[in-house]
Amino acid sequence: MTITTDEIAILALQCMRLGSAACSEAIELNIAAAVAGGRWDEMNKWHRVRLRARRMLQEETLTRDLSALVAERATCASLRPA
Numbered sequence: 001m002t003i004t005t006d007e008i009a010i011l012a013l014q015c016m017r018l019g020s021a022a023c024s025e026a027i028e029l030n031i032a033a034a035v036a037g038g039r040w041d042e043m044n045k046w047h048r049v050r051l052r053a054r055r056m057l058q059e060e061t062l063t064r065d066l067s068a069l070v071a072e073r074a075t076c077a078s079l080r081p082a
Contacts, residue, residue, distance in 0.1 A: 008045065012052035023053055 034042035
């Protein structure tokens, strides 16, 4: 079974759209089902989806925080007397 990076990214994005708690629950259910069925490739795939979703969430948070910092600095710079 070949799992492409695109498949992992798509599953992670779909999962993130569910919200954090629902995403975690869905991943855990898929991992448990894969383990119960002895489908180790499937289990590995869902662990990779979990890691990708976490990384995407971290990137999203970092982007939002950096944008806020840039806006704050621009505001502060505009308030300085010339």
